[in-house]
Amino acid sequence: MNRRIVGAFATVVLGAGLIAGIGTYVSAAKADTTILDATPAGTLETPQGTLKHFTMDLSIYPDSFFKTSSPHPDWVSYGPSTNFRVPAHSAITFTMKQYDSGEPITNDFFARVAGTMNGTINIDGKDVTKVDANTIGHTFTVRGLSNGKSNLFINVPMPMVPEDKMSENEGEYINPTIVKFTIITGDAGEYVWNCEFPCGDGTLARFGGPMSSQGFMSGHFIVTDN
Amino acid sequence: MTTTMDRTASAGHSAKSPLIEKLNVFTAFGLGIILAVVFYVLAAKLIPEDTDAMLIHTKHDQIILLAMIGWFIGFMVGIGALIGPFRWLLGKDLSHDENMFYAGKDLGTKRYFRYTTDHKVVGIQYLVTTMIIFGVGGILAMLIRTNLGNPEGGWIHPQAYNAIVGIHGIIMIVGTIIMITGPFGNFVMPIMIGARDMAFPRLNALSFWLIVAAIPPILSSFFLGGIMTGWTAYEPLASESPAGMDGYIMFICIFAISTMVAGANITATVVRMRARGMTWNRTPIFIYGVVASVALALPAFPVFFLSQIMSAFDRAMGTTFYNPAGGGSGWLYENLFWLMGHPEVYVILLPAIGALMEMAPVFTRRPLFSFNVAVMGIAGICGLSALVWAHHMYMSGWAPLLNGPFMLTTELISIPTGMLFLVLVGTLWRGRLWLTVPMASIYALLWNFMIGGITGIYLSDVPADGALHGTMFVTAHFHYTLMGAGLTGAVASLSYWFPKMTGRMLDRRLSWVSFWMVQIGFNVAFIGMFLVGLAGQPRRVESYNAMFNRGNMVTTAGAYVIMTGMLILLFAVVDSWRNGIKASDNPWFAKTLEWSVPTPVPLENFATLPVVTTDAYGYGKAKS
Amino acid sequence: MSQTQTQDKAPWWKRKDVKETATLWVILSVLIGGLAGEVIARSMGAPASETMENTIRMMKIFTWVSAPVAGLVGAIALKSLMQKRHYGDTPPAESDHEIANSPKASAVWIVTSGLLCLFALVFGMIVMQEDAKSLQAPNAIHVNVTGQQWLWNFDYPDNAGVRSHDLYLPVDRPVIFNVSAKDVKHSFWIVQMGVKVDANPGYITQTAVTPNKIGVFDVRCAELCGLLHAYMQSQVHVVSQADYDAWIKSQGGRA
Ligand code: HEM
Numbered sequence A: 001m002n003r004r005i006v007g008a009f010a011t012v013v014l015g016a017g018l019i020a021g022i023g024t025y026v027s028a029a030k031a032d033t034t035i036l037d038a039t040p041a042g043t044l045e046t047p048q049g050t051l052k053h054f055t056m057d058l059s060i061y062p063d064s065f066f067k068t069s070s071p072h073p074d075w076v077s078y079g080p081s082t083n084f085r086v087p088a089h090s091a092i093t094f095t096m097k098q099y100d101s102g103e104p105i106t107n108d109f110f111a112r113v114a115g116t117m118n119g120t121i122n123i124d125g126k127d128v129t130k131v132d133a134n135t136i137g138h139t140f141t142v143r144g145l146s147n148g149k150s151n152l153f154i155n156v157p158m159p160m161v162p163e164d165k166m167s168e169n170e171g172e173y174i175n176p177t178i179v180k181f182t183i184i185t186g187d188a189g190e191y192v193w194n195c196e197f198p199c200g201d202g203t204l205a206r207f208g209g210p211m212s213s214q215g216f217m218s219g220h221f222i223v224t225d226n
Numbered sequence B: 001m002t003t004t005m006d007r008t009a010s011a012g013h014s015a016k017s018p019l020i021e022k023l024n025v026f027t028a029f030g031l032g033i034i035l036a037v038v039f040y041v042l043a044a045k046l047i048p049e050d051t052d053a054m055l056i057h058t059k060h061d062q063i064i065l066l067a068m069i070g071w072f073i074g075f076m077v078g079i080g081a082l083i084g085p086f087r088w089l090l091g092k093d094l095s096h097d098e099n100m101f102y103a104g105k106d107l108g109t110k111r112y113f114r115y116t117t118d119h120k121v122v123g124i125q126y127l128v129t130t131m132i133i134f135g136v137g138g139i140l141a142m143l144i145r146t147n148l149g150n151p152e153g154g155w156i157h158p159q160a161y162n163a164i165v166g167i168h169g170i171i172m173i174v175g176t177i178i179m180i181t182g183p184f185g186n187f188v189m190p191i192m193i194g195a196r197d198m199a200f201p202r203l204n205a206l207s208f209w210l211i212v213a214a215i216p217p218i219l220s221s222f223f224l225g226g227i228m229t230g231w232t233a234y235e236p237l238a239s240e241s242p243a244g245m246d247g248y249i250m251f252i253c254i255f256a257i258s259t260m261v262a263g264a265n266i267t268a269t270v271v272r273m274r275a276r277g278m279t280w281n282r283t284p285i286f287i288y289g290v291v292a293s294v295a296l297a298l299p300a301f302p303v304f305f306l307s308q309i310m311s312a313f314d315r316a317m318g319t320t321f322y323n324p325a326g327g328g329s330g331w332l333y334e335n336l337f338w339l340m341g342h343p344e345v346y347v348i349l350l351p352a353i354g355a356l357m358e359m360a361p362v363f364t365r366r367p368l369f370s371f372n373v374a375v376m377g378i379a380g381i382c383g384l385s386a387l388v389w390a391h392h393m394y395m396s397g398w399a400p401l402l403n404g405p406f407m408l409t410t411e412l413i414s415i416p417t418g419m420l421f422l423v424l425v426g427t428l429w430r431g432r433l434w435l436t437v438p439m440a441s442i443y444a445l446l447w448n449f450m451i452g453g454i455t456g457i458y459l460s461d462v463p464a465d466g467a468l469h470g471t472m473f474v475t476a477h478f479h480y481t482l483m484g485a486g487l488t489g490a491v492a493s494l495s496y497w498f499p500k501m502t503g504r505m506l507d508r509r510l511s512w513v514s515f516w517m518v519q520i521g522f523n524v525a526f527i528g529m530f531l532v533g534l535a536g537q538p539r540r541v542e543s544y545n546a547m548f549n550r551g552n553m554v555t556t557a558g559a560y561v562i563m564t565g566m567l568i569l570l571f572a573v574v575d576s577w578r579n580g581i582k583a584s585d586n587p588w589f590a591k592t593l594e595w596s597v598p599t600p601v602p603l604e605n606f607a608t609l610p611v612v613t614t615d616a617y618g619y620g621k622a623k624s
Numbered sequence C: 001m002s003q004t005q006t007q008d009k010a011p012w013w014k015r016k017d018v019k020e021t022a023t024l025w026v027i028l029s030v031l032i033g034g035l036a037g038e039v040i041a042r043s044m045g046a047p048a049s050e051t052m053e054n055t056i057r058m059m060k061i062f063t064w065v066s067a068p069v070a071g072l073v074g075a076i077a078l079k080s081l082m083q084k085r086h087y088g089d090t091p092p093a094e095s096d097h098e099i100a101n102s103p104k105a106s107a108v109w110i111v112t113s114g115l116l117c118l119f120a121l122v123f124g125m126i127v128m129q130e131d132a133k134s135l136q137a138p139n140a141i142h143v144n145v146t147g148q149q150w151l152w153n154f155d156y157p158d159n160a161g162v163r164s165h166d167l168y169l170p171v172d173r174p175v176i177f178n179v180s181a182k183d184v185k186h187s188f189w190i191v192q193m194g195v196k197v198d199a200n201p202g203y204i205t206q207t208a209v210t211p212n213k214i215g216v217f218d219v220r221c222a223e224l225c226g227l228l229h230a231y232m233q234s235q236v237h238v239v240s241q242a243d244y245d246a247w248i249k250s251q252g253g254r255a
């Protein structure tokens, strides 16, 4: 009798412990656990008044040799992280260094700029509202759950670098296209971003590989209150 | 065949092949791993590199698939499955002694780890394997529910989450397919029909070891990038998935072979080997459930097999069966999948209902109400379930004009399903209820399957499916049928046949505690899931809008209660198996043949084969 | 025993346990129909189209139609449970008056379930026809829906060049959606309007609806489509015809 109660109890505890252990392992086993925080940069005049200003610098690489240990060194990747944290109700200026080549995009909707301040982005010094759909390198496309909170949608297409201006050497990155834009964040929440240019070569619809795996062409975009 | 062997002729130990005695599960794993590595290394060396001109890179998938084929061959050779066929090639057969060895004549523990042909050993092997599969699936389920405890998810990364959802789904489906026909269909069924073994004992062992061979590929999937398709492995998403998909494909292919082998074997056994006098209307209803199930699986699983072979070709050979860029279509896959998928749900359900219908007379002490209606119901379900598959595709856009006809066939299936309800409540009506866990399980089935069935009718209605397809409502519907009805029947079968299989009673108090925890937890969890589904939460999502938070919390809480109940059951099974109260030969005072043989059941079941003169439900005196 | 015998002589519908079961049946049926119907209607929220209104009404009616079946099963099961229970290690004594078969009961059961099926089928067909009306409406506007991992985008072919991430629709005008996908299968679903159709790469599928409420609603992807499937959502803004024209103009259309 007693043995049975103790035994049943122990089984439950052991079982729950096993599940907790596996859960902890799985939740920690993320290919990219880093989160990049926006850097404070004073205030900025925006159409919505004066807002706190932050900056964030990102790069898009044609391979992932820049990572110390990438399971797929030949996959394209964002860097230095694929998870970003920015403050709510602020202006964030992104500077993207795009090092990769490109091709025509499958859906030219994503060649148009959306959701940035003034509806423009700045490419190598020029303000534009769209990019030639035949020469896209990657896009930076952010959205969240449609849940009545501010419905964030950002799409920033980034032109390609011509093949002949890229380095022959793996892990060496030169001549980026520099894309600058500012967004104004809404309420805090969990959003996600991914690249809408199909850059998973050799996979169906070129959306497998780096496009569908954690830590390369997608990630979390966290808007926080503090 | 062991069935025709003379039980006394075991004297000579002369020409025994030592090889046969050396092979077991360890040599199987060893050889399997070795061959997998060899195939992997060779393939990586010999297969040409992908070129930039190729739209789909195939080398990696070829390597992985070949390594898994290597594993499969190594495992089957290592377990000794090929010894018989090899002998035939040489124009010989196994000697009598070898056959006896295969049958597990030594009665030792070791025969559970070998290629043993005795159906009772195979039954126990299936039972333990099923429990392990449910254990793994259950752990994954708890990870899913824990992640969904919080609307924004994020505890588990979406990629891992998708892998967990998909692998939870498919291994639970496989678990439920084998949970009754495996353990009880093998252990109990031959005795129940008065046979000494299955029709093809070696195929029986083969079907079991194929399942063991299938499991490592699906588990390896976690380490190959996972699958991102859910259990249905829809194309073309499956072609886009990482190499984990190859694990899924291999798993299904091997499992499908196992199911076909088992199906042919069980059907042949029941058709050919029933005891003298066991006419079709004296054959117990459980047998009908099992045979109907495997008979449905027989045409269904080759289709599944084929659909996966084509997936494998798309991934590893660059064909475009399903890739629209090359003229293929995902609808082809959907049709093939559900051609298997709908019959498969009844493959799961029928043995469970059959088992509970078998228990109903025992625990009400009265005849089964309307045996003929029960048989008609089972037959009707079998017939119709081959004609309803596209109700899973109402919203796919494949053939909107066929939605009407498929709505017709789908709704018709509720008629034979209703017949099974009639049989059960008819048996309960004015019965004297002997309240045991199997009896309570009949009530649980009535409750859960009523909810599962009625929600099925909403789903079968095309306009309602427009709101409900692809939501948590569907998930809740099929958990009510698969778990609420199916698994409940399997757990009841376990407590019912436990005394015959192990010689001991399953601990009564613990199994009651477990029963209530599982049933209450289950209903809390899945009613919560119905509500969020109705409110519009999609299935298979890693995070969801805050409005669904409350329902998901309820579901997660229910899931923890289920987990606790299941762990208690696990302890009860292990503990009772070792220390339980010794059971008499016929603890339930039942009238089917399996209770007429001594426990432990002797090697060839019956000393003299029984002759059957009545059905097994002669409780009380029937008036009409 | 003697009580059963006297009961046996009375016509079956006068027997005590039959009457009690019948009472239970009525109570359970009303409970199930009322409760389940209400829960379903409430959970499904406020409809934003006639299609959704039809669906909710139909689910309520189906609930009421199946309630007597569920109620009867429940009543018999409960009645048996309340009557003669037995616990212990040995079975109860066997009863000697039970029926093993009743062709009459079986026939009634089967015919009734057949009729219920027929009802569900005919009713479903009628509603299906009604919902399909928007698809044939001559004044319908068209929207081309594209699913791509893991976003929706919308083109308004009546106004070439107008495109959006959130969907804009005028109220009370039928809309025909031409749905397709760029990569894998998705499912285009407007939650509060109760319409859904898969977006297939390489094919165009159609569905149609007439929104009848002004407000903001949800589009969600209803077919697992990979990594960020959970986030594949957009908003639907249903606005007055005037506001819609203004929006089209602001996007560069001619309205
Ligand atoms: C009266 C009987 C039943 C009817 C009318 C019915 C109807 C349906 C319909 C129409 C669907 C498709 C829903 C959708 O995806 O939109 C469905 C899904 C499903 N049903 Fe049933 N069903 C019945 C009984 C069962 C039983 C007995 C089982 C299993 C034992 C079962 C298992 C499933 C499963 C597994 C799915 C979902 C598959 C998936 O999409 O993953 N159903 N059912």
Ligand SMILES: [Cu+2]
Residues within 6 Å of the ligand: A076, A137, A138, A139, A195, A196, A197, A198, A199, A217
């Ligand atoms: Cu990219």
Ligand SMILES: [Cu+2]
Residues within 6 Å of the ligand: B341, B342, B345, B388, B389, B391, B392
């Ligand atoms: Cu089905």
Ligand SMILES: [Cu+2]
Residues within 6 Å of the ligand: C147, C149, C150, C185, C186, C187, C221, C222, C223, C224, C225, C229, C232
């Ligand atoms: Cu999608």
